[in-house]
Amino acid sequence: MNTPVRAAAEKELMYYRRMCNELGKDLQRVQDESERLVREVRRYQLQTRLERELSHVTGTASDIASMAPLVLDAVIEHSLCARAMILCERADHAGCFDILAAAGCRDMYVKSSVTLEEAPAFGHSFEGEHFPSNAPVFFKAVTKLTGSTQTIWNYDSGSGFAILLAGALGPADAIFRQQGDDLSHTALARLVDGYWRLRAQELLSEMTEIREEPSRVAATAPLTHDTKPELDKARPTIREYEIATSIAKGAVIEQVAVLIREDGEYELFVRPSWATGFRQMLTFRGHAEKVYKDFNRLLVFIRTACRYEGSIVLYAARSPQFEALKPATHISSLNERTSRTSTLESADGSDMPSLLGKRSGNADENRT
Amino acid sequence: MLLVFGGGKHTPEVIVETIAGVYPQSCVVGGACAGIIVTEGSSCSGSEIGMVAFMSPEFAPRTHYVDLLAHGDLEAGHQLGRLVREQHGSNAAVLVLYDSVLSFQPRRLHSAGLLLQGFQTEWPGGMAAMGGGLLTDLNLTDGWMLLNGAVRRHAALALVFPESVTADAIILRAARPISSFMSVTDIDGAEIYTLDGRRALDVVEGHLDAPLTDTAGHPSRIMTLGLKLGEQWEDGTPDDYVNRLIVTADRDKGSITLFEPDFYKGALVQLMQNDPAMMLDMAHNRVTKATTCGDGAGQPFLRLYIDCAGRASAMSGTLVEEADVVAAALPDDTPFLGFYSGVEIAPLCGRSRPLDWTGVLATYSVRG
Numbered sequence: 001m002n003t004p005v006r007a008a009a010e011k012e013l014m015y016y017r018r019m020c021n022e023l024g025k026d027l028q029r030v031q032d033e034s035e036r037l038v039r040e041v042r043r044y045q046l047q048t049r050l051e052r053e054l055s056h057v058t059g060t061a062s063d064i065a066s067m068a069p070l071v072l073d074a075v076i077e078h079s080l081c082a083r084a085m086i087l088c089e090r091a092d093h094a095g096c097f098d099i100l101a102a103a104g105c106r107d108m109y110v111k112s113s114v115t116l117e118e119a120p121a122f123g124h125s126f127e128g129e130h131f132p133s134n135a136p137v138f139f140k141a142v143t144k145l146t147g148s149t150q151t152i153w154n155y156d157s158g159s160g161f162a163i164l165l166a167g168a169l170g171p172a173d174a175i176f177r178q179q180g181d182d183l184s185h186t187a188l189a190r191l192v193d194g195y196w197r198l199r200a201q202e203l204l205s206e207m208t209e210i211r212e213e214p215s216r217v218a219a220t221a222p223l224t225h226d227t228k229p230e231l232d233k234a235r236p237t238i239r240e241y242e243i244a245t246s247i248a249k250g251a252v253i254e255q256v257a258v259l260i261r262e263d264g265e266y267e268l269f270v271r272p273s274w275a276t277g278f279r280q281m282l283t284f285r286g287h288a289e290k291v292y293k294d295f296n297r298l299l300v301f302i303r304t305a306c307r308y309e310g311s312i313v314l315y316a317a318r319s320p321q322f323e324a325l326k327p328a329t330h331i332s333s334l335n336e337r338t339s340r341t342s343t344l345e346s347a348d349g350s351d352m353p354s355l356l357g358k359r360s361g362n363a364d365e366n367r368t
Numbered sequence: 369m370l371l372v373f374g375g376g377k378h379t380p381e382v383i384v385e386t387i388a389g390v391y392p393q394s395c396v397v398g399g400a401c402a403g404i405i406v407t408e409g410s411s412c413s414g415s416e417i418g419m420v421a422f423m424s425p426e427f428a429p430r431t432h433y434v435d436l437l438a439h440g441d442l443e444a445g446h447q448l449g450r451l452v453r454e455q456h457g458s459n460a461a462v463l464v465l466y467d468s469v470l471s472f473q474p475r476r477l478h479s480a481g482l483l484l485q486g487f488q489t490e491w492p493g494g495m496a497a498m499g500g501g502l503l504t505d506l507n508l509t510d511g512w513m514l515l516n517g518a519v520r521r522h523a524a525l526a527l528v529f530p531e532s533v534t535a536d537a538i539i540l541r542a543a544r545p546i547s548s549f550m551s552v553t554d555i556d557g558a559e560i561y562t563l564d565g566r567r568a569l570d571v572v573e574g575h576l577d578a579p580l581t582d583t584a585g586h587p588s589r590i591m592t593l594g595l596k597l598g599e600q601w602e603d604g605t606p607d608d609y610v611n612r613l614i615v616t617a618d619r620d621k622g623s624i625t626l627f628e629p630d631f632y633k634g635a636l637v638q639l640m641q642n643d644p645a646m647m648l649d650m651a652h653n654r655v656t657k658a659t660t661c662g663d664g665a666g667q668p669f670l671r672l673y674i675d676c677a678g679r680a681s682a683m684s685g686t687l688v689e690e691a692d693v694v695a696a697a698l699p700d701d702t703p704f705l706g707f708y709s710g711v712e713i714a715p716l717c718g719r720s721r722p723l724d725w726t727g728v729l730a731t732y733s734v735r736g
Contacts, residue, residue, distance in 0.1 A: 016548075017548040020547065020548040021547050021548055021575065024545070024546030024547045024548075024575065024639065024641075025546070025575055027546055027641065028546050028575065028576070028641050029577060031641060031643070031644075032577070034644075034685070035644070035684075035685030036685075038644075038685045038686065038687055039685055041687060042681065042682075042687060045687070073415065076377065076413050076414065076415060077411065077413040077415070078413070080412075080413075080506065080682055082414075082505065082507070082509070103377055103415065104376075104377040104414060106377065106378065106379035106380075107510075127582065127583065167507075168505065168507040168509050169507065169582070169586040170505075170506065170507025170508055170509065170586050170587070171506060171507060171508075171586075171587050171588075171589065171590055171678070171683065172505070172506035172507050172682065172683065173507065173582075173586065173588070174588055174589070175682055175683070
């Protein structure tokens with residue numbers, strides 16, 4: 001081939017090569033876009049499937065010990081994670097989480113509990129980049145726990161439950177990142193729903209007990225500043241629904257005592273006609289003792305909700321009367337914890353970490 | 369004999385122990401898989417287990433294995449070939465399974481090409497072997513094998529069927545070229561340094577809109593290079609290509625590393641893209657056609673589907689699982705089990721080759 005013809009042929013070849021590459025690039029771009037859209041649809045499908053599956057699981061499980069592994073199974077089925085854990089924060093120790101269920105940890109030792117300080121409601125860490133960025137200690141602990149630099153964290157401070165997913169570097173990592181946030185959020189939401197359903201069932205069974213005619217217990221002498229009040233040690237706490245139901249049945253609140261704490265806030269104790277002693281008022285969900293800053297609101301509650309018209313005795317902090325009533329929530333917490341632990345142990349016969357029944361706290365929805 | 373495949377989230381020792389507890393007399397072989405495919409559906413969560421029980425000596429295979437892959441894939445192949453040659457005729461059907469992952473950090477894989485080369489050198493019957501590379505998940509992080517009840521890593525297993533058994537393969541592929549031919553100008557094993565004299569990573573990324581790998585060198589997407597077999601300048605179909613997945617890249621050196629080290633200096637390769645629509649069509653059409661016409665002489669007793677993990681819907685961007693399409697297209701109730709693999713081995717152009725991004729439906733029959 002002579003030189004001009006060869007040069008022209010080479011130019012033509014280069015032209016077609018460029019065109020071929022451009023067409024290939026366009027084809028790939030179109031296909032990438034198509035795949036992206038399909039993945040979006042797939043993500044919604046997965047989300048829906050997971051929600052359906054979890055609503056069944058959390059709607060039928062009889063206790064948290066059996067619910068947690070089932071929720072975890074559903075999460076790993078859909079999320080392409082390498083490891084997954086369900087954790088629960090201890091009621092009496094903020095930042096200390098019991099690991100209720102774990103999957104994908106065949107090559108590592110999983111402790112029964114772990115301390116995770118400054119746990120955010122949501123966070124993820126991918127190759128050293130954290131969100132939120134102001135919790136490096138937390139992410140360091142999470143990386144150590146999972147053995148992975150790819151983690152997604154979702155935490156519900158109200159119930160103390162958290163879901164932790166860990167991925168692995170590789171071709172599926174991008175999809176794990178894309179789907180993991182939503183899927184773990186959904187799973188946590190359903191788990192918490194299931195938890196509250198179980199709690200509601202417990203309350204319902206308590207309500208059934210209350211619906212029975214309250215037996216009247218003879219009251220002790222009228223309460224004065226000098227009297228040392230007696231705590232009802234069998235059931236040292238009470239909630240508003242119990243008072244309302246019992247009053248409707250004809251029972252009454254016979255005595256009311258208020259503790260003035262050192263921080264100036266008030267705690268309420270009532271002595272119902274069906275109790276053997278004083279019981280401390282808890283918040284609606286029973287997470288914490290009911291505390292008032294405003295005495296007038298406390299008074300309104302006593303006069304209306306408790307329908308109590310008698311005298312109210314106030315005890316100052318550090319007084320003997322104050323000390324006699326103060327252990328109420330502690331006893332209640334112990335009682336509740338003991339009963340929950342035995343429920344968990346009986347569920348699978350294993351030595352599961354105790355599950356918080358009551359979360360202490362400053363999350364008091366009735367605080368004013 | 370039991371052929372067992374277990375998802376990567378399982379502890380293999382527990383699988384062995386559990387199966388031995390139920391079937392104490394059985395020989396258990398198999399290994400890890402990225403997912404399981406059965407007639408009712410498929411899943412790649414890592415928590416699945418699939419099992420084939422060979423109840424009759426008429427078609428139960430004999431097993432031979434080596435666990436020396438860490439010392440060299442070629443020599444391990446030779447050794448496995450010698451073991452098979454000593455006890456079997458050259459027309460016996462063979463299923464070869466091996467542990468795909470040499471190490472995760474740095475990402476290194478065992479070479480099916482070298483293993484097969486050694487195997488076929490020692491045993492001519494190995495030219496028609498089928499099989500797959502086993503791994504625990506879609507991110508190629510680990511692998512393990514079950515060899516006669518023991519858990520091993522870096523092992524290869526040959527299941528040699530009696531001579532009364534025949535094996536037929538349907539090979540499903542859907543990768544199309546998206547670039548012009550590029551010449552491999554510098555290569556060492558599976559690591560390609562330059563294409564057309566330029567840094568290979570730059571050349572490949574020139575065809576993409578996003579980086580091929582993340583900062584740690586792990587691939588952020590599935591990309592393959594294809595080597596065309598047969599006539600170079602004729603029209604080609606997906607069946608004319610041997611595709612090699614790019615498993616990692618080195619940004620400093622500008623190199624890319626393939627799944628197998630079987631490309632060579634001077635080879636003309638093209639960048640390949642999987643076509644999801646073609647993948648689903650081909651899965652339906654080929655399986656329907658081949659199984660309707662009869663897989664071959666004899667009565668089929670097992671269909672084994674060895675499917676590249678990259679073809680799972682999570683990775684390939686399809687709304688329908690391609691494996692489900694294959695399962696749905698099967699005409700009879702011959703026992704069927706599939707698993708997601710790293711490499712698929714099947715006869716192509718007269719000899720068994722390691723294939724990437726491929727589905728291999730192996731049908732085992734007893735001669736009539």
